[in-house]
Structure formats: C-alpha cells, structure tokens
Amino acid sequence: MSAADIELVDLHKHYRKGRIDIPALDGLSLTIDAGSFVAIMGPSGSGKSTLLHLIGGLDSADSGIIRVGEYRLDRMSERQLTAWRSRHVGFIFQMYHLVPVLTAAQNVELPLLLFRMPARERRKRVATALEVVGLADRMDHRPNQLSGGQEQRVAIARAIVTDPDVILADEPTGDLDARTSQEILQLLSLLNAEFGKTIVMVTHDPRAAAFGQRILHLDKGVLDRDERNPARPAAAAHAH
Amino acid sequence: MLILSYLHRNIWRNPLRVLMTGLAVGLPITIFVLSVAVVDGINRFLDNSARQLRLAITHKSSIVYPLPAGYRGKIEALDHSRPITVCAMRWIGGKVEDKPQPLSTLAADPDTFPATFPEYLTDPAERAAWERDRQAIVVGRGTAAQFGWRVGDRITIRASVPPYSAIPFHVVSTAQDVVDPVTLFCRGDYLEEEIKRQGYPEGLVSFFFAKCRSSDDLEFYRTAIDAHFANTPDPTLTQDEKAFMSQFIAQQFDLPRNLTILSALTVVVAIIAAANTMSMNFRDRLAEYAALKALGFGRALVFALIQFESLAICVSAGALGALGPWYAFTYTPLRRFTVPLIQSLDVRLAVCAQAVGIAAAVGLIAAAWPVWLAARLRPVVAFRALE
Ligand SMILES: Nc1ncnc2c1ncn2[C@@H]1O[C@H](COP(=O)(O)OP(=O)(O)O)[C@@H](O)[C@H]1O
Ligand SMILES: [Mg+2]
Numbered sequence: 001m002s003a004a005d006i007e008l009v010d011l012h013k014h015y016r017k018g019r020i021d022i023p024a025l026d027g028l029s030l031t032i033d034a035g036s037f038v039a040i041m042g043p044s045g046s047g048k049s050t051l052l053h054l055i056g057g058l059d060s061a062d063s064g065i066i067r068v069g070e071y072r073l074d075r076m077s078e079r080q081l082t083a084w085r086s087r088h089v090g091f092i093f094q095m096y097h098l099v100p101v102l103t104a105a106q107n108v109e110l111p112l113l114l115f116r117m118p119a120r121e122r123r124k125r126v127a128t129a130l131e132v133v134g135l136a137d138r139m140d141h142r143p144n145q146l147s148g149g150q151e152q153r154v155a156i157a158r159a160i161v162t163d164p165d166v167i168l169a170d171e172p173t174g175d176l177d178a179r180t181s182q183e184i185l186q187l188l189s190l191l192n193a194e195f196g197k198t199i200v201m202v203t204h205d206p207r208a209a210a211f212g213q214r215i216l217h218l219d220k221g222v223l224d225r226d227e228r229n230p231a232r233p234a235a236a237a238h239a240h
Numbered sequence: 241m242l243i244l245s246y247l248h249r250n251i252w253r254n255p256l257r258v259l260m261t262g263l264a265v266g267l268p269i270t271i272f273v274l275s276v277a278v279v280d281g282i283n284r285f286l287d288n289s290a291r292q293l294r295l296a297i298t299h300k301s302s303i304v305y306p307l308p309a310g311y312r313g314k315i316e317a318l319d320h321s322r323p324i325t326v327c328a329m330r331w332i333g334g335k336v337e338d339k340p341q342p343l344s345t346l347a348a349d350p351d352t353f354p355a356t357f358p359e360y361l362t363d364p365a366e367r368a369a370w371e372r373d374r375q376a377i378v379v380g381r382g383t384a385a386q387f388g389w390r391v392g393d394r395i396t397i398r399a400s401v402p403p404y405s406a407i408p409f410h411v412v413s414t415a416q417d418v419v420d421p422v423t424l425f426c427r428g429d430y431l432e433e434e435i436k437r438q439g440y441p442e443g444l445v446s447f448f449f450a451k452c453r454s455s456d457d458l459e460f461y462r463t464a465i466d467a468h469f470a471n472t473p474d475p476t477l478t479q480d481e482k483a484f485m486s487q488f489i490a491q492q493f494d495l496p497r498n499l500t501i502l503s504a505l506t507v508v509v510a511i512i513a514a515a516n517t518m519s520m521n522f523r524d525r526l527a528e529y530a531a532l533k534a535l536g537f538g539r540a541l542v543f544a545l546i547q548f549e550s551l552a553i554c555v556s557a558g559a560l561g562a563l564g565p566w567y568a569f570t571y572t573p574l575r576r577f578t579v580p581l582i583q584s585l586d587v588r589l590a591v592c593a594q595a596v597g598i599a600a601a602v603g604l605i606a607a608a609w610p611v612w613l614a615a616r617l618r619p620v621v622a623f624r625a626l627e
Contacts, residue, residue: 049624058534059620079538086536095626097531101249106242111535113242158535 003198004069004088004165005034006055011064013050013221024050025061026221032214034069036234037192037199039212046218048202049170055200056089056168057081069165086114090159092169096151098143098158104130105139108157115162129157133187149180156187160197167191169201173208185211189232243541247548254524257517262557264513265602268506269561269595275499276594277569277585282496284586288419289481293458294356296484297448297465300475303488306444307474312349315450318464322457327356328445330431333400334424336387343383345397345424346446347431350376356451359418360425366391369412374430377409382421384414397424403438407431449481507598510554514606518550522610529614530622542614550607551600558599562592 013025024047032038040048053059054066057073060081066073071084098107105126112122130136133153143151152172159167169188173181189211191197201212209215213234217225228234251258297315299305312326330347350371354361360378361367370376377397379389389395389411398406409426428445436442450465452458458480465478479487522529529542566587568574575585 053620056534059618082533082536082538084536085534091531091534093531093623095527097527097534099246099528099532101253102242102246106245109242110532114536119241 002069002163002165003035003196006030006032006166006198006200007065007067008051008055009065011051011054011066012062013047013054013059014062023221025054025064028064028218028222030216030223032198032200033234034198035192035196037189037211037213037232038201039209039215040200040202040218041204041206041209041215042218042224044204047221048218050221051218052168052170052200052202055166056091057085086111087162088165090162090164090167092152092155092159092167092172094171094174096143096148096155098151098154100143103140103142104135104146104154104157107143107154108161111158111162125161126157129161130154132160132191133157147180148176149183152176152180152184153187156184156191160191160195164197166198166200169199171202171204173203173205178207181205181208243544247545247552250545251549251552254521257520258553261514261517261553262560265510265554265599266557266561266564268503268510269558269599270565271506272503272598273562273565273587273591273595274585275503276591277565277587279496279499280586280588280591285419286482286485289485292359292481293452293455294481295450295452295458295461295465295478296481297450297476297478298484299447300466300477303447305474306446307448307476309443309445311445311469311474311476312448314468315448315461315465318468319460322460323453324457324461325352325355325451327352327449327451328428329447329449330428330444331401331446332397332426332431334397335400337396337398337406339387341386342400343397343424344422345377345399345426347428348425350427350429353425353427356449357425358451360415361413362417363413366413369410370427373410373412374427374433375408375410376412377424377426378413378415379411379424380418380420380422381414381416383424384411390414402440403431403435405434405438407434507602510599510602511605514550514554514602515609517553518546518606518610521549522546522613526617526622527626529617530619533617534619539615542617543611546610546614547604547607551603554599554603554606555596558596558602559592561599562595566592 008028008030011025011028012023015022015024028047028051040051042048050059054061054073055068057076061074064074068088071088073081073084076084099110102110108126108129109122112125127136130139133156135150135153135157138146138150143154146154167188172188173184176184185208188199188201192199201208203209210229210231213229213232215227215229216223217227297307297311299307309328312328315326316324327349332345332347334343334345335341336343354367354370361370370378377395384390391411391414393411394408395411396406396408398404432442450461452461462478462480466476469476532541566589569585569587
C-alpha cells in the first residue's frame, strides 16, 4: 500500500490550432497531499483533462515542474513515462475503455502482464481487486454482459490491481445514472479511506465533487478557487 | 495465456468482416495455385513435344498460309542417308452440329501418321481400323469424354474451313495415353475427296510434321528444309515441335503471360481488401488501444495484436485457398478435368506452400498502415477525438 503526493509548479501547456494559441494550462501551481481525495471542477475547456493527463504522465507540459511522489515527470522521456504509468498510476475513464473480448477478470489482469509475477500471484491480485469493487461473482462476464456501473467497477479494479500511488479519474460518473454514480463515488471514497490512495477526480457534477476532501476550481487554465470540503475531513493523511 | 486468448478472440470480433476478408484473400490464392498448375501443365506438354524429335514445317509468312502437298515428297528426297517420315496436316477445326464447342480437328496423311505420331494408335486393332477405314478418326480422350464418344461410334463434324460440309466419321481410337487430350485426327485422303467433291482447290496442306531418327538428323533438317524452299513462291519455316507448340499456344491463348498478370492482379486485390479490414479494425478499436497504452503498454502489444490478427486471417485463408484446389485435383473426380493441351491439373504442394507464403506477405503488408498508426497513437489525442 502506497500513496504519493503531487507537486505542480508553474505549469504551461498550450495548443496551437492553426494560428490560434490555446492556453490549456496557463501557469498553474498546485500541491496535493499524499492520500487525499481531490475533486477538480470547472467549465468545459478550462483545462481539467489536460491537468489530469499531465499528472498521469500521458502528456508533457511545455514548461513547469510535475512531481508525483519521488518522480519528476517533466524530466522523463515518453518511454520512461510509459513504464512509470504501468507501476504508479491507475486511470479511470468516463467511457471505461475495457477490452470487450476479455472477461472482467482478464481485463483486470491485463496491467499485471507488465509485471514479473507468477500466474498464481496474478490471479490472487485479480480476485482481491474484484472483491474490493464487489464483483467477485462476475469474474467471467464480458463487458457487454455487465451494466454501466459494473463496467466502471471493473475499470476501477483494473486501476487498483497494480497497487498504484495515484488514481486519476476523468468524469468517472459522467455516463452513469445518479444512483450508480453514488455507488461508484462511495467506492472511490473507500479506496481513499481504506487503502490511502491519492485520488484526483475530474467532474462537473457538484454532487460528485462533494465526495472530495478538497475541491479545486479551474478556469481558463489557472486555479480559480481551492476549497476544503468540511463534510469530508482529510483523514487520509493519518492513515499510514 | 491471457495474451493468447486476447489475440485469438480479437480475430473473431467481427465474424462477417473476417469471412469476407478471408474470401478476398483466399480466392486470389486459389487463382494463383490454379494458374501455376495450368502453366506447369503447358510446360509438361511442351517438354513432351521436345522429346518427340519432330519438326513442324509451316509457311514462312504465317501459319495460316497453306503449303503445296507436293512438298512432302521433296522433303523425303532431300537426303536419303537421313530417313525422315513426313505427315501433312490439314486444319479443319470443326464443330458438332448444335454444339457450341469448337473442335480442333486435323486431317493427317494416313500412311505416315502412325509413324510420325507413334504415341497414337498403339493398339494393333485400332491401327488396323485406321488403315482400313477411310472415315477413321482418332479423338482426344478429353474431347471423347466431353461428347460421350466411344470407339466404334459414328459421328459427324462440320468443317469450319473449306469444304465447310458436315462430314461423317467413325471413331477408331480415343487416344488414352497421349499428353494432348483434345485434338482429333482424321484421314487426309478422305478429306481431300470431300474437298474435291465440294469444288474447293485441292493439294494444299496447313503444315507438315516430320519425324526424325536422331537429334542429329533433326538439327540437319531444321535448316535444310528451309534452305531448299527458300527461293520458291512458298518458302517454309521449320521449327522443332516445342518451339512450334509454344508459338501456337502463345497465339491461341497467351496463357502463361495472362495467368501471371491475372494472379498478380488478384494478389493486389487481396492486399487492398485485407489492408482495408485492418484499417477499419484499427479505427474501431482506437479507444481500446489508446487505453492499453495509457495502462503502460508500449507499442509491442498493439503491434502484436494487429500483426497477429492480419497474419492469422491471411495465412488461414491462404492455406484454405491453396489446399482446396490441391485436394480437389488430387482426391476428387475433378482430377480427371482437362484443359486444352493439358492432360490434367497437377496442383503441387510446393506451390501451395509458396501460395501460403504469398498470403503471409499479404498479411504483413496489410497490417503495415495500422501498425504505423498504432506506433504513433497517443492516448491523449485518441481520447479527445472520442469525446
Ligand atoms: N489536442 C488539442 N488540440 C487543440 N486544442 C486542445 C487540444 N487538447 C485540448 N485543447 C484545448 O485545450 C483546452 C483545455 O482542454 P481540456 O483540458 O480538455 O479541458 P476540460 O477537460 O476542462 O474540458 C480546451 O480549450 C481545448 O479545446
Ligand atoms: Mg475534459
């Protein structure tokens, strides 16, 4: 069980569309404590996804410092970032992105193929991850035999099976109904509280953001507001 | 284990698409294998011709110009120390009344035909019938099978050149043991009689075949005959039978070249079809492949997925496309199937192996574009494109 803190200093990320220069991130600085659950809100196009991709090593910034735990992502090559992702970060996407031809268990096992690990150990980890998300009885189902909420649970199991330091979720409940969303958010809270995972979640839904201990508001690529959520005191810092 | 089942299930994600692609790759492979078999057959036929020590003598200007029948005696008299058997041939082509298939009938000198073509009329009874019966006709076994003719049958063939009449014949042999299954031989004296009766010019032949005793004689006559007739109104062109036949085949069908072009074209079609499928698959699975990369998989997994899928589809389709005709022409009644000049199609396993190799190459080429796209695929870009 491990968790990482995150430090971002003066991040710039610009996109060029023809002659137009779009500042997706415009000098953003931010620190996130290890083991905290942070929600990021903001209007569409404010740079939320860009920020998440940078923290997750999926993209590189034009300038600035990105540190996740002991790793300086801004100094790593694409190859190094790829290797780093497989060990230190778990992604949860709005559209789940499961492999449709594989069973739930196989989908969860997939990231473990990047580890040197005996098959027995892999199977044990997969079973544990599916148990945590409450799908132990759906191991052999294909994604198309599962509901949207169940698919997202499988995706969460896939994200945690490698025991990453950070879990990054981009609109994880964007495609789900209110009740299922609550269940998924409770599951994320549980991962944070029980296993001390650092979680950064992008959402535009205030009810989802309310699950975070801290709610960051982005606007035009800079931090607009930084709220502590009184309803969710940050307990994770003491968890380990 | 997991990777294997992923690779395997990936192939069957879109069964209809896989089957169509399989057809588009398998059929060209079948065409390739059959083409090679046909060209092989032609070469076997030509090699047989080469062993016969026969010369073909045609008009120098064109095979369609006739030669005087009297040339036979002059050729035989060229060098008495080198005996040569000469057989005049008159082309009459022909058709069976009410049947569309054109026949290739030749009228041969009855006395020298058996000696010039010793592979025919090996049965003494058949040979006797040929010598006795002016209406005798030897029918290639393929043609005989096609029309259901047997030895002893009375048949009628309408000549497609002078005398143009419907001529009755008497089948004396169905030439079971010769390489050429289609040609028919009737007697030249009988035809000459019919030509006379219909009032067409007599004493003209289409070409001569001459059987030599040795390859040394063959070389001698190859030049001597043409030299002898060089300054006459009807100069000759003398070729060995193989050269004559390959020229004849080229004129009639240009088969080897056309088949090569045809198979090359179909292989191009196969590449296009397979490449299209692989590109469509890649586009359909963009999100999935992007997610794999996001999870920390490098190029290798997506490479392997695409390449394996392409190879598996193409090689399986290629193997079926090649072994299908091999089986059909080795173990089913189709093995008795004949094509003009060719005894039977012999589909060789070595050619099938080569065809599967071609299918594998198709698979590699078809995957090249999506593999390149996969190498450049950036999850961030792919996810944004899907939003
Ligand atoms: N690849 C790209 N090319 C051009 N513009 C981009 C690209 N990616 C993001 N942007 C722009 O950057 C800004 C921030 O995008 P994003 O981080 O996706 O915002 P959010 O997730 O908050 O909606 C937007 O204006 C978006 O149009
Ligand atoms: Mg976004």
